[in-house]
Structure formats: C-alpha cells, structure tokens
Amino acid sequence: MTGAQQLLEVRNLSVGYRQGGGWSRAVDDVSFSLRPGEVFGLVGESGCGKSTVALQLLGFRHVSMRLEHGDVRFKSQALTSMSRRELDELRGDRIAFVPQNPTTALNPGIRIGRQLTETMLAHGRVKNAEDAGAIVGILKLVGLPVDPGFQRRYPHQLSGGQQQRVCIAMALACDPDLLVLDEPTTGLDVTTQEQIISLLSELRVRIGVAMLYVTHDLALLSQIADRIGVMYAGRMVEIAPTDEIFLRPRHPYTQGLIASIPVIEDLSMSRARPLRGLLRRRELPPGCPFAPRCDHALEQCVAERQELETIDDARAVACWRWREIAPVPAEPAPPAGVGTLAARAAVLSVDHVSVIYGPKSRGFRAVSDASFEIKEGEVFALVGESGSGKSTLARAISGLTAPATGAIMLRGEKLADTVRHRSDQQRRLIQYIFQNPDASLNPRARIGEAIARPLVHFFKMEGAAARAKIADALGDVRLDGSYQERFPDQLSGGERQRVAIARALAAKPALLLCDEILSALDVSVQANILTLLRQLKSEHGIAMLFISHDLAVVRMLADHVCVLYGGEVMEIGPREQVFAPPFHPYTHSLLHAVPVPLQRPDKPSKAPKATEPRRGEAGCVYAGRCPWQVGSICETERPPWREGEGGLGLRCHLTLDQLNARAAWPPTTREGIAV
C-alpha cells in the first residue's frame, strides 16, 4: 500500500472513553484505508466501535474521549494532529458527514433552501444564503423537487426519506472527496431505504465521491460497498471485498453475522448457525475478543491476541484458525405453517374496522375498513411502511384507541371499544408487547416484580406460588431464575425484550400483539428472539399478531400475512400465497426493496411520484405511487377485491392473471449464497 494512492489511511487507531474512574478502550488498533472513489463499509453489532471510528475520520474530539495511539491520514495529512481551525476548513468541505437521524440533524427553524446553503456559505462557496442557482443544483443532484415552494418548506414538512436526501445534499454541497455515513437509512422504511441506496450508488458513479458507510446491516452493505470491514469489540476482525465476504467469510464472527441475516427467498437453504451469546465488554479475554462466543475457540484463542493478517489480495482476517474452520450448520428450521389452519376457530376477528383521529367526518383516516381473522395458535403478520396503520390496528385491538366504525370480536364475543370497559378476562387474553424494551419495563421495579404484576392482578397469586410461576415464565423465555432480583438497567436489550415477553406470557394470553418487537435489536439478538418466538408458538399454541416492516422475518415466522398501505388492506392470505405471484403491486415493491446479499439494485429506481397515500379520496390509495398503474381508472374508482387460490385476496384493478404476468418470484437474476 503506497500512501500516495490512498485517499484516507487509518493506522493502528485506538480510542478510549472515560468510564467510571478509568478509561475503557472502544476502538483497539484498527487499521484500514480508502482509495479515491471507493465505498468502504464498516459493519458490526451495536457497541463494536464502528461509529467511534467514523467520528475519528472527522477529527471529532471530546473531553470524555481520548486518542490513545495511531493516526488518521487524509491525503497524507494527519487529521489527528490538526488544530481546530485546520479541521474546520476540511470538514464539510473535503470530508462530509451524513448523520443517522435526519429529523434531529436538520434545524427545525430554518427553511430547506437556506439550510442547504449553510455548508457552502461556511466554506465561501456562495456569497448569498439564497443563491438560487446553487440550491437548484444540489436539489437536482439528490433528486428533490426544485420548485421555490419546496425550498420554502421547513424540515418537518418533509418525509423521512426527503429529509435524509436534504442531509445528503448538504454533505455534497462542497463536492467533498469523502462522505462519512453513519447508519443513514436505519430509521427509514425499506422502500425509502432502497431509494437512498440507489441514490448513493448513482452519486458515486456521477461524482466519484469516496464513502465510508457505517451500518449494522450487512445485507444492505453488500448493495453498495466495494470492501467491507467487520468490527467486533473495538477490533477489526476481517476486511475483504464485498463478494468475498459473502461467498467465503473467513472469520467465525463474520460467518455468524451472515447467518443471522433473515433470508427472504429460500427457507430450505442450508445455512450456518446464527450468532449465539452477547458481546460483554467487561468480560473479554486477553486474546481474541470473540472467543467466548466462538464455536471454534481453543485455549490459544483465549490467551493470545490475534492480529489482522493479510491472507490474500486485499483480504485480511484476525483469526489464526481461518484455514481450517468451516461454518457450523444450523439445525433445520421447523416449518412455520401448521397445515390445518382452516379447521381452527378464530381467536380474534376484525370486522370492517376504521380508526379515525380527530373528527369522524374530516379527521385523519389511520385505518379504513380493515377485516381479517386470526385463528387459534397462528402467527398473523401485519406488514407495511411506517404510517400504514399497523400499530393503530394493534392499538384498536388492545383497546387503547377506539375504532370509529366496525367491530372487534374475541372468541366470538364483541369487545368494548376501550380497555376500561372490557372485562378482566378479555384484558388477560390479549397481551401487548412493545417495540422498545427500554421503555416497556419500569426502571424502578425488579424483574420479578414486573412479572408478578399480571399474576397478582389476574390470578390473585402471591407468595411461593407466584414465585414458582415467575421462574416458569422466565424459563419460557430461556432466562435463568436469578434474573428476578435484577433491575432492567442491568439487562441487555435482548434480555429486556425477553422479560417483556415473559410478562405477557405470565397472563396466559390467547393472543400476543407483537408491535415491531425485533426492530430495536441487533441482528444476532433478533435471530435469537425469532427462534424463541417459534418455540413459544409450538409450545404454547398462542396466536400472535406480528407487526413488522421486515419481510424476511415475516416470511420466517408468519402463517398468514396482511399487507397494509395507507390504512387499507392491500393483500391478505396464507404466507405461501402472499410471497408467491400473483403479487399486489405494493407487495411486489416491498419485496423488491428488501436488500438481498450480493444483489445490487438492477437500475436506479424511479424517483417516487407521490409519497403520500391518497387517503379518503376516490380510487385506489396506492395510485400515484404504483409502478403498474393501469390508467385514470385507478384514480377514480375503488379497485375490486379479488379472491385467488388458497385464500389469497387482494385489491387491484389488474386481474390476477395480469398480475401473474407482471412479476416472477424469486427474480431470475439472483444466485444462491454459498454459506
């Protein structure tokens, strides 16, 4: 590696954070380099130090952080020894940053047009904050509307995807050489994520900017990165070209990480075993940090430090056993479908339910006219983008939000609109599990007390009997009885979510409402909870309403799938039917937006024509965004409900045969992954 060719070089970087009375090392001896125009992906679970590395590329300094050794060189200048003034000249101009959360990154009080020119003003690229030419130029670059009306909007008037485009536009304003992106699509919907990724791929072709892309999503990275660096516990454990990482992962951690990605296409494909255990930074061995979770660990691994060793052209791995180890195959996943679903009784039926926020006549229609049934013991998935009404439906079922019209029946009995008017029995049978495990447990109550509440309330159980039940409930979610005495802040996110599930199970419910319960968790933790949910389903026969935007997870778990858009049911049916043609156009676009390893987006997708669903208007809610739109009929007439084979139903003007002809699944261009 000669320094002259490299745009950026990170050498033996170690960074410490102040913790308690000492310093803990967040990044330990990390080295890598970037060529001009290259996209380098940095991946790892939360807490592995990837964001710390990204911030170092911007010369970020803080009182509670110190650079222990190593340096970062940008065009042969050491960023680590620059003065504040020198850094300010470079940052925003030559090196730009795209943050994770565009909502908080944009100033809510400044109009978009003015905000866009801030970077250029700071670096003297324009003289005037309202320089129309400059604004239109960068708006065009990122595919945003250029009309003055748009420029006069405030950030809150934009969708999440548009906000992120504005952030990217601000970063690109001075035509930088390097773009540092920290999880830029994590908070966004799959379809929006797809658009941002294809925008970024397009930009690198057009303006040749190099990127450092930090994310926890390996599948996503495969669509954009040239090379990928895998980090674990502050160390770089493997660096390889993207294809190589997926086809021949060398480090056991990389293998486990790839195996933890839920696969949407083929369920029968042989796979490696997902990661087990957790990263516990306080209990790391002196040798390889991954040794406690590794299937191949020997005594030598625990004792001796593994250095990153170059094994091939542009490949390096920090595992001395890389030649001999092969992935441990996973146990075959049990079939998700139960088979005789039709014969089962419905535990819950939702009958023409609409939920309206505000006055009935002109309020916001969050859900309109949804009908479905959930049978005993089945997993019913609700799928859709944010704002599609998934959570609103769950809230209506639980009684938190009263529906405007329609009825919800539990085992044939009509439920009252609000939870206060339902009986204890009805409340017990429906249990809600929330997305964010940090907020769903009382921080001042021990785990045992949290699980005891439903026992006391519903079964009047106390003392030894309750304690036995609590231990049972913890056992159900594969946690040890000793957890009873702990407080939530002593648990990891995955463990907290298990406790929340245990608390729901303690009530002996008939239906669990799982509202995006995996989305706040790391991939490896997600894979473990997913396994747990499967086991619970077969052990307890509890029905679940599983809300998710992650189609791959839905495909692995659900028996029935319902696709929502703009509060309306677009498609409903058994899993095999929904994930096979004929597709509803919206289902098809969702499926195509899911990042699949090694499959780059075929062509830059068209900019969305309309981003908002057409709620409460004549015609189809999806009209305006639909890629297969028939014509004006879509905007004037409500599409008919079409019934297909095996209980499939969908709402579209196209007939099932026409839909069948439009799309095949899985797409022919995709190849299997040799893991």
Place this chain on the structure above:
Amino acid sequence: MAIEQVSAPKQTSFRYRVLWRQTPQSFRIGLIVLLVHLIVAITGPFWAPYGFSQMGTGIPLSGMSWTHPFGIDQLGRDVFSRVVHGSHIVILLSLSGTAIGLLAGAVLGLLSGYLGGWFDNLLQRLLEALISIPFLVLALIAIASAGPELSGNPILVVLVVALVYAPRIARIARAAAMDIATRDFVTVARLRGESAWSVMRRELLPNATGVLLVEFALRAGYAPVLVGSLGFLGFGLRPPTPEWGLMISENRALIIITPITVLGPGLALASLVVGLNLFTEGLARILGRTVRLGNQ
C-alpha cells in the same frame, strides 16, 4: 475491556473520604449546620441552663453576659434557654408540615397528571387559585376560618404549612407524571386494567422520587420562616411556648434596650434556614446528577 483503575482499592474510611470530597461544598456546609441544629433540638432540653418558662433567672433586660448569652427578657426568662428549648418545636413543625404537604401534593399531582381529563382540569384550576394567593395571606385565611378555639394548636400550624405547600408540589408532581405516563410500562399497566391508584403507587411514584425529594428539600428549607412568620403575627403557637417567631414578636418592643433578645432567636432561625437551603441545594445537585444518569 480492561478499565484502568485510577487508584488501587483502599480502606473503607478512605473511600468515604473520597465520596465526601466529591459532594458539593454547599452540601457539606449545610449538613454541618443542620447537624448542629439537630443535636441541639434533640439534646437541648437536657442541658439547657434554665427551663423555657422559668422566671427570675437574672435581672430582666440586663443584656448579654457569659451566663445569659442571648440576654434576659422582661419576665426574667433566659432567652438562650428558650431558644434551645424551642429548637425541636420549630424543626418538627416545619418538617411535618412539609411532609404532609408533599404527601398530599404528590398524590394529587400524580393522579391528576396520569388521569387527565375533567379531573385534571378541575384540580388544576383549584390549585392555580390557591397558588395565586400570597402564602401568608392564604395561611391567615385558613387560620381565621378554623375558628378561635383551634388557634394556637400546633396541629393547625402543621396543616397550614401543608396547605401552603401542597398545591406547589402538586404542580411539579403532575408534570413528572405526565412525562412518565407516556412510557410503555404505564401503558402495559393500563392494558392490564390496573386502577389509577395502583398505577400511581407502583409505576409513577417510584420513578418520580428524585423530583419529589428535591422538591421536599427546597420547601423544607423555607418552612421555618413560614412557621416563624405565623408566630410573629400571633397566629401560630401561644405563649409561653418558646417558638422562635413568637419570641421575636414578644421581644420586639425591647429591640432598642436589649437587641440581643430579638437577634438571638432571629440568628437561630436564620442559621437553620441557611443551613437547610445549602443542604437542599447540594442534595438537589447530587440527586439531579444521579437522576439524570438513571434515565439514560
């Protein structure tokens, strides 16, 4: 991850010394002043040179001397002994008054913030009306409406202190409850059909303790002044109780002849209030720190 230890583990006494040095200075000074007051309040009645209503301890109005540091009032009573005897009365009245105010305010405020709706609306308007009346005027109205047969009753003084503080504490508790009520664990309890009382006790109160403790400390710091003011105006305890405000009032005519008979109880009151305020300010800072850390 190895954390470099700044210092090797030492003996317990050393660790306490480190902890003590980390506390804010105001906390340390306040604590010392308070401890002196507490010791005097508890042990004073046993070592005070004279009884609180003992007459003929010396020549009336003879001023400061080594045997009578705060002088002698016109009835021949030793003012220093009276201050010492009155110490526990003042402390007990102010602390119990604040505690009752805290309890009532916390319960009302938490329930009001959690329930919302008409209950919240009605209660808030009522509390706003109470807060809008200057506290001394409010206290006088309450005492006057209690009737003459109850005047001078220590329980009435305690209740008046509680009445003055409860609305102010309730507003803080309500704000805390509204914040906590949006979190999912409260929604879970609601979905379980728990009563508002149970939600308040189990879910809201434990998470509002930090805020409420700070509030208690700040209010308690001012309570002796309120009790003293009532005494001074003649609406507090009855003579010959050695309550400090009452003593200042009784001796105020002598302020030109023997100013120390007024200054003595005044100094005692001032040092208690300053001590309490320093202590609570420091406590608020310590709690604020841990409360903030606990939220993350």
